[in-house]
Amino acid sequence: xxxxxxxxxxxxxxxxxxxxxxxxxxxxxxxxxxxxxxxxxxxxxxxxxxxxxxxxxxxxxxxxxxxxxxxxxxxxxxxxxxxxxxxxxxxxxxxxxxxxxxxxxxxxxxxxxxxxxxxxxxxxxxxxxxxxxxxxxxxxxxxxxxxxxxxxxxxxxxxxxxxxxxxxxxxxxxxxxxxxxxxxxxxxxxxxxxxxxxxxxxxxxxxxxxxxxxxxxxxxxxxxxx
Amino acid sequence: xxxxxxxxxxxxxxxxxxxxxxxxxxxxxxxxxxxxxxxxxxxxxxxxxxxxxxxxxxxxxxxxxxxxxxxxxxxxxxxxxxxxxxxxxxxxxxxxxxxxxxxxxxxxxxxxxxxxxxxxxxxxxxxxxxxxxxxxxxxxxxxxxxxxxxxxxxxxxxxxxxxxxxxxxxxxxxxxxxxxxxxxxxxxxxxxxxxxxxxxxxxxxxxxxxxxxxxxxxxxxxxxxx
Amino acid sequence: xxxxxxxxxxxxxxxxxxxxxxxxxxxxxxxxxxxxxxxxxxxxxxxxxxxxxxxxxxxxxxxxxxxxxxxxxxxxxxxxxxxxxxxxxxxxxxxxxxxxxxxxxxxxxxxxxxxxxxxxxxxxxxxxxxxxxxxxxxxxxxxxxxxxxxxxxxxxxxxxxxxxxxxxxxxxxxxxxxxxxxxxxxxxxxxxxxxxxxxxxxxxxxxxxxxxxxxxxxxxxxxxxx
Amino acid sequence: xxxxxxxxxxxxxxxxxxxxxxxxxxxxxxxxxxxxxxxxxxxxxxxxxxxxxxxxxxxxxxxxxxxxxxxxxxxxxxxxxxxxxxxxxxxxxxxxxxxxxxxxxxxxxxxxxxxxxxxxxxxxxxxxxxxxxxxxxxxxxxxxxxxxxxxxxxxxxxxxxxxxxxxxxxxxxxxxxxxxxxxxxxxxxxxxxxxxxxxxxxxxxxxxxxxxxxxxxxxxxxxxxx
DNA sequence: GATGAATGAGTGTTCATTCAT
DNA sequence: AATGAATGAACACTCATTCAT
Numbered sequence: 001x002x003x004x005x006x007x008x009x010x011x012x013x014x015x016x017x018x019x020x021x022x023x024x025x026x027x028x029x030x031x032x033x034x035x036x037x038x039x040x041x042x043x044x045x046x047x048x049x050x051x052x053x054x055x056x057x058x059x060x061x062x063x064x065x066x067x068x069x070x071x072x073x074x075x076x077x078x079x080x081x082x083x084x085x086x087x088x089x090x091x092x093x094x095x096x097x098x099x100x101x102x103x104x105x106x107x108x109x110x111x112x113x114x115x116x117x118x119x120x121x122x123x124x125x126x127x128x129x130x131x132x133x134x135x136x137x138x139x140x141x142x143x144x145x146x147x148x149x150x151x152x153x154x155x156x157x158x159x160x161x162x163x164x165x166x167x168x169x170x171x172x173x174x175x176x177x178x179x180x181x182x183x184x185x186x187x188x189x190x191x192x193x194x195x196x197x198x199x200x201x202x203x204x205x206x207x208x209x210x211x212x213x214x215x216x217x218x219x220x221x222x223x224x225x226x
Numbered sequence: 227x228x229x230x231x232x233x234x235x236x237x238x239x240x241x242x243x244x245x246x247x248x249x250x251x252x253x254x255x256x257x258x259x260x261x262x263x264x265x266x267x268x269x270x271x272x273x274x275x276x277x278x279x280x281x282x283x284x285x286x287x288x289x290x291x292x293x294x295x296x297x298x299x300x301x302x303x304x305x306x307x308x309x310x311x312x313x314x315x316x317x318x319x320x321x322x323x324x325x326x327x328x329x330x331x332x333x334x335x336x337x338x339x340x341x342x343x344x345x346x347x348x349x350x351x352x353x354x355x356x357x358x359x360x361x362x363x364x365x366x367x368x369x370x371x372x373x374x375x376x377x378x379x380x381x382x383x384x385x386x387x388x389x390x391x392x393x394x395x396x397x398x399x400x401x402x403x404x405x406x407x408x409x410x411x412x413x414x415x416x417x418x419x420x421x422x423x424x425x426x427x428x429x430x431x432x433x434x435x436x437x438x439x440x441x442x443x444x445x446x447x448x449x450x451x452x
Numbered sequence: 453x454x455x456x457x458x459x460x461x462x463x464x465x466x467x468x469x470x471x472x473x474x475x476x477x478x479x480x481x482x483x484x485x486x487x488x489x490x491x492x493x494x495x496x497x498x499x500x501x502x503x504x505x506x507x508x509x510x511x512x513x514x515x516x517x518x519x520x521x522x523x524x525x526x527x528x529x530x531x532x533x534x535x536x537x538x539x540x541x542x543x544x545x546x547x548x549x550x551x552x553x554x555x556x557x558x559x560x561x562x563x564x565x566x567x568x569x570x571x572x573x574x575x576x577x578x579x580x581x582x583x584x585x586x587x588x589x590x591x592x593x594x595x596x597x598x599x600x601x602x603x604x605x606x607x608x609x610x611x612x613x614x615x616x617x618x619x620x621x622x623x624x625x626x627x628x629x630x631x632x633x634x635x636x637x638x639x640x641x642x643x644x645x646x647x648x649x650x651x652x653x654x655x656x657x658x659x660x661x662x663x664x665x666x667x668x669x670x671x672x673x674x675x676x677x678x
Numbered sequence: 679x680x681x682x683x684x685x686x687x688x689x690x691x692x693x694x695x696x697x698x699x700x701x702x703x704x705x706x707x708x709x710x711x712x713x714x715x716x717x718x719x720x721x722x723x724x725x726x727x728x729x730x731x732x733x734x735x736x737x738x739x740x741x742x743x744x745x746x747x748x749x750x751x752x753x754x755x756x757x758x759x760x761x762x763x764x765x766x767x768x769x770x771x772x773x774x775x776x777x778x779x780x781x782x783x784x785x786x787x788x789x790x791x792x793x794x795x796x797x798x799x800x801x802x803x804x805x806x807x808x809x810x811x812x813x814x815x816x817x818x819x820x821x822x823x824x825x826x827x828x829x830x831x832x833x834x835x836x837x838x839x840x841x842x843x844x845x846x847x848x849x850x851x852x853x854x855x856x857x858x859x860x861x862x863x864x865x866x867x868x869x870x871x872x873x874x875x876x877x878x879x880x881x882x883x884x885x886x887x888x889x890x891x892x893x894x895x896x897x898x899x900x901x902x903x904x
Numbered sequence: 905g906a907t908g909a910a911t912g913a914g915t916g917t918t919c920a921t922t923c924a925t
Numbered sequence: 926a927a928t929g930a931a932t933g934a935a936c937a938c939t940c941a942t943t944c945a946t
Contacts, residue, residue, distance in 0.1 A: 067921075513907090
C-alpha cells in the first residue's frame with residue numbers, strides 16, 4: 001500500500017495552468033503589474049492585512065484600475081491562486097482515485113502490499129514537491145496567507161480529501177484518529193514547504209519524513225496484530 | 227389555605243438569604259464581564275478581528291471603562307492568557323528537564339530505554355491534556371487566536387523548546403528534520419485540542435497518537451541500525 | 453530715569469506668598485504630593501498636554517483624590533501659580549507707581565535724569581531676578597507652560613502694565629511702538645529666565661542686556677534731538 | 679556692518695513659490711477647500727487643537743477625502759507652510775552669507791562700516807516685511823501656530839541661523855549674550871508681524887525699531903571703547 | 905479623605921469600495 | 926482602460942470629569 005499523498009499526472013494539470021494568455025489588449029501590462037504587486041503584498045502581509053491601496057501604489061496604478069480588472073479583494077486573491085488551487089485539488093483526487101482502485105484489488109486478492117520498500121512513495125513525494133515548488137508563491141498564498149479570503153479553508157479541503165482516503169485503511173479506529181492522521185500528513189508537507197526554501201533541500205529531507213510517517217501509519221494498521 | 231402560605235413564605239426568605247456571597251468588591255463585576263465578553267470575541271474572531279467596541283457593547287459598558295481596567299488591546303488579551311501561557315511553558319520546561327536527566331543516565335549506563343511499553347509517555351500526555359482541557363478557552367486563544375497579539379509566537383516558542391529536546395536524540399540528522407519532528411509533535415497536540423472538544427475523547431485518542439509518534443520517532447533513532 | 457521694569461519691595465510681596473500653611477489635616481501629604489507631581493507634569497508637557505491621569509499616577513493617588521482638593525484642571529494649575537502671579541503683578545504695579553512719581557517730579561523741575569550711570573537699573577534688575585529665580589518653577593509655568601489655562605495671558609498682562617508706563621515717555625511715537633518696546637523689555641527677562649538656569653549666570657549677563665535696552669530706549673527718547 | 683536680519687533677493691525666492699499654477703485638474707476644488715478650511719482652523723486653534731473632523735466638516739467633505747490628498751495631519755500642515763518656510767530659510771541664509779563676505783572684507787581693510795546711516799537696513803527690512811506680509815497667514819502658522827507639528831522648531835531654527843551671524847561680531851561676549859541678542863532681533867520681527875496687521879503700518883514702525891536695535895547692538899560692539 | 909469605577913465625546917487614521925469622467 | 930476623487934464606517938485609544946461608597 002502506498003502512503004496517502006497527492007501525486008501523479010502532473011503533466012495533465014499543468015495544462016490547466018497554461019491558459020494565462022490574456023486575449024484582450026496587449027499593450028497594457030497593468031493587470032500583470034497589479035497581480036505581481038498583489039502577490040508580493042499578500043505574501044508579505046497575508047490576505048487580511050494586505051492593503052489594496054498599497055498594492056495599487058506599488059503597481060503604479062490607481063484603485064480604479066484595480067477595480068476594472070478585479071471585482072473585489074477576494075477576486076484579486078482568487079486570480080492569483082485559482083489555477084494552482086484547482087490543479088492541486090484535482091491532482092489529489094485523481095491520485096487518490098488510483099490508489100483506491102489499487103486498494104480494492106489488493107483487498108480482493110488478499111495480498112498485502114510490499115511495505116519494505118518505500119521507494120515508490122518517496123518518488124511520488126518528490127514529484128509532488130516538484131509541482132509545489134514550481135508554484136511556490138501561489139502554494140504559499142493558499143496554505144499560509146489565505147485567512148480571511150475565500151480560500152481560507154483550502155488546507156481543510158485538502159485534509160478532508162485525504163481523510164476520505166485514510167478512512168479506507170484506518171476507518172475502524174474512528175473518525176477522530178483518521179482526521180488526525182490526515183492532518184498530520186498534510187501538515188508535514190505544508191511545513192516543509194514553508195520552512196525549506198529550496199526544492200533540493202526538501203528532496204533530501206523527504207526520505208526521513210516519509211519513513212517517519214510510514215512507521216507511524218503502519219503502526220496503526222498493524223495495531224491489532226502485535 | 228394557611229399552612230401553604232406559611233410554607234411558602236419560608237421558602238421566599240430562604241431565597242432572599244441565598245444572595246451570592248461577594249466579599250470585598252461590591253457594585254462591580256464589570257471587569258469580569260469585560261473579560262468574559264473579550265474571551266468570546268477573541269475566540270470567535272481572533273485577536274486581530276476582535277473589536278474593542280463590540281466587546282464593550284456586549285459587556286454593557288463604554289470603551290472608557292475597558293481602558294480603566296486594561297492598558298490596551300494587548301493587555302486585555304494578555305489578561306486572559308498570561309497565566310496559562312506561563313503555566314504551560316514552565317510545565318513543559320520541567321518535563322523536558324526531567325527527560326534530559328533520564329536521557330543522560332541512560333547514556334551513561336549504556337542501556338536503551340524500554341521502548342516496548344509507552345505507558346509512561348501516555349500517562350504524561352494525559353496529564354498535560356488534563357491541564358490543557360482545564361483551560362480550554364485560554365489554550366485555544368494562545369494557540370489559534372493570538373495572531374497580531376504579543377502572543378502570536380507562542381506556538382513557535384513551544385516548538386523551539388521541543389526542538390532543543392529533540393536535538394539530543396536526533397541532532398545528527400540536521401536541523402531541518404529536528405525542526406520538522408518537533409513541529410509535528412506539537413502540532414499533534416494542538417490539533418487534537420482544537421478538534422476534540424472533550425477531554426475524555428482526547429484521552430481515548432491519545433494512545434494511538436502516541437504510538438504513531440513513537441514509531442516514527444524511533445524509526446529515525448534506529449535509522450542506521452536497520 | 454529708570455528702565456521700565458518691575459522690581460522693588462520683594463520683601464513685601466513675599467508675605468503674600470507665605471500663606472501656604474494648610475490649616476486642615478496634617479497627617480496627609482496627599483495634596484502636597486499632587487501639587488509636586490502636577491508641577492513636574494506641567495513643566496514637562498505644558499498645561500494642555502499634561503494629563504491628570506499621569507499626575508495622579510505619579511502622585512500615587514486616584515483621580516478622585518485630585519478632585520477632592522481641586523475643582524478641575526485649571527484650579528490645580530492655579531494653585532501652583534496664583535501666589536507668584538499675584539506677587540509679581542502687584543510688585544510690578546507698585547514699582548511703576550514709584551517710577552511714575554519720580555517722572556512727574558522730573559518733568560516739573562525740568563531736569564533730565566542722569567543717564568550715564570545705569571547702576572540703579574542693573575541693581576533693580578538683579579533684585580527682581582533674585583525673586584524670579586527664587587520661584588523658578590512657578591515663574592516658568594506662568595510664562596511658558598500656561599497655554600490653555602486661565603493664565604495663558606499672563607505675559608500679555610505684564611506687557612500691558614509695562615505699556616502703560618512706557619507710554620509716558622514714548623507715547624508720542626504711537627501705540628504700536630510703545631507696545632513693541634514693552635514687549636521687548638519683558639521678553640528680554642523671560643528669555644533670560646528660561647535660557648539661563650542659574651541666577652549667577654543671569655546676573656553676569658544682566659549688565660549687557662540692560663545696556664542694550666537702555667541704548668535703544670534712549671535712542672528713541674532723543675530721536676528728535678539728533 | 680549691517681544689522682543681522684534676513685533680507686535680499688526676495689525676487690529670487692518668489693520664483694520658488696510661483697509654480698502653484700496647476701492648470702490641469704478640473705472638477706475638484708476640494709483640495710483647495712480643505713486647505714482653506716485647514717488654514718482657518720490652524721490659525722484659530724493652533725496645530726494641536728485643530729480637529730481634522732472639524733476641518734473636513736467646514737470644507738464639506740468626509741475625513742476619507744482629506745486622507746486622499748494628505749498623508750496625515752502633519753502633511754496637511756506642511757502643505758500650508760512648506761514653501762514659505764523654505765523660502766524664508768534660504769532667503770535668510772543667502773542674506774547672511776552676503777553679510778559675512780562684507781564682514782570679512784571690512785576686517786581685511788580695517789575700515790569700519792559707516793554706521794551713521796541705517797537707510798540700508800531699513801530698506802532691507804521693508805523688503806523682507808513685504809515678503810512676510812505677502813504670506814501673512816502662512817508666516818503666522820509657522821511662527822505662532824506650529825506647536826506639535828513638524829515645524830514647531832521653526833523659530834528656533836531662524837534664531838540659530840541668526841546666532842551664527844551674530845557670533846562674528848559679538849562672540850567675545852559669550853554664547854548667552856549672542857543668543858539673547860539673536861532672540862531679540864528675531865522676536866522683534868515676529869512681534870510686529872503678529873501684532874501689526876497691515877504692511878503699511880509695519881513699514882512706518884520699522885525705522886524706530888531698527889534704530890532701537892542698532893543702538894543696542896552697536897552699544898555692545900563698542901562696549902570696550904567707551 | 906480618598907477610592908475605584910464609569911462616562912461619553914473626542915482624537916487621528918485606515919479601509920474596501922464606488923463612480924463620474 | 927484607467928483616473929482621481931470621495932464615501933462612510935470602522936478602528937484603537939485618550940481625555941477631563943463625575944459619583945456612589
